[in-house]
Amino acid sequence: MTLGIIGGSGVYDLDGLEDARWQEVETPWGAPSDAILTGRLGGRDMAFLPRHARGHRLTPSDVPYRANIDALKRLGVTEVVSVSACGSFREEMAPGDFVIVDQFIDRTFARAKSFFGPGCVAHVSLAHPTCARLSRAAAEAARAAGVTVHEGGTYLAMEGPQFSTRAESEMYRAWGCDVIGMTNMPEAKLAREAELCYASVAMVTDYDCWHDDHGAVDVATVVRTLTANAEAARGLVRGLPERLPARDAPCPEGCDRALDHAIITAADARDPELLARLDAVAGRVL
Numbered sequence: 001m002t003l004g005i006i007g008g009s010g011v012y013d014l015d016g017l018e019d020a021r022w023q024e025v026e027t028p029w030g031a032p033s034d035a036i037l038t039g040r041l042g043g044r045d046m047a048f049l050p051r052h053a054r055g056h057r058l059t060p061s062d063v064p065y066r067a068n069i070d071a072l073k074r075l076g077v078t079e080v081v082s083v084s085a086c087g088s089f090r091e092e093m094a095p096g097d098f099v100i101v102d103q104f105i106d107r108t109f110a111r112a113k114s115f116f117g118p119g120c121v122a123h124v125s126l127a128h129p130t131c132a133r134l135s136r137a138a139a140e141a142a143r144a145a146g147v148t149v150h151e152g153g154t155y156l157a158m159e160g161p162q163f164s165t166r167a168e169s170e171m172y173r174a175w176g177c178d179v180i181g182m183t184n185m186p187e188a189k190l191a192r193e194a195e196l197c198y199a200s201v202a203m204v205t206d207y208d209c210w211h212d213d214h215g216a217v218d219v220a221t222v223v224r225t226l227t228a229n230a231e232a233a234r235g236l237v238r239g240l241p242e243r244l245p246a247r248d249a250p251c252p253e254g255c256d257r258a259l260d261h262a263i264i265t266a267a268d269a270r271d272p273e274l275l276a277r278l279d280a281v282a283g284r285v286l
């Protein structure tokens with residue numbers, strides 16, 4: 001019943017943990033982005049993973065998403081709050097605001113997106129890709145930290161690492177997307193396959209490149225806004241444990257039972273090697 005935090009750009013550490021220690025974790029999917037910082041905060045066991053590694057060494061395409069989710073699950077994580085920088089497609093979602101994402105459009109194309117494959121085929125539902133209970137707690141914690149919060153929003157996940165063209169930016173706006181980033185997919189898909197509750201806090205850093213009154217996004221703008229909001233991000237994490245006591249019952253949204261009816265491969269047709277790799281992710285149903 002550990003609470004996991006995946007920190008994105010600008011969020012490479014978590015302060016204030018009791019008994020803090022960085023732990024190396026190995027997984028059947030390779031090494032995660034970095035060691036994982038474990039400890040206790042407000043009475044809850046916590047595990048923190050910097051998505052791009054300390055020092056920001058990994059591009060969005062190089063993040064080992066499967067290893068990250070597997071490693072967190074292996075450490076006992078049941079709920080993951082992802083913290084990310086994002087561009088905004090909405091005037092009212094301004095730099096400095098936090099958006100609690102509840103839908104995604106996945107335009108990434110160069111990443112492994114499933115734990116399953118030949119020898120064990122599974123199809124989980126992504127109709128509601130985030131956990132409402134966890135998202136509510138994240139929204140409350142962010143508000144208590146003094147942030148303007150927008151509950152609900154569609155996140156366009158692009159491959160990157162280049163930012164979008166103006167034509168792409170205008171198309172995503174026309175599609176009804178609210179924010180854009182490069183990392184929440186396949187992270188959210190994999191969290192669902194691993195039966196973890198997942199919430200995404202997207203910290204708006206820029207207006208991408210569609211807004212006539214704002215220059216096109218660049219890294220300096222993103223870093224400047226993230227630095228200005230670092231304390232708010234820390235406050236959000238500090239406020240989470242009190243708003244999210246460890247569950248003593250199944251997830252009311254069903255996140256922890258996502259695999260109940262998902263695996264379609266006949267028991268006698270399953271690949272034992274793949275089943276062995278799925279021990280942490282899907283051991284409950286295999």
Ligand SMILES: CSC[C@H]1O[C@H](OP(=O)(O)O)[C@H](O)[C@@H]1O
Nearest residue numbers: 008009060084085181182183222
């Ligand atoms: C530094 S700007 C682009 C970079 O920032 C976001 O990272 P994250 O989602 O991990 O906070 C975006 O997705 C890109 O990876």
Ligand SMILES: Nc1ncnc2[nH]cnc12
Nearest residue numbers: 085086087180181208217
């Ligand atoms: N405009 C943008 N596009 C993609 N990823 C981002 N991360 C922060 N701002 C972004």
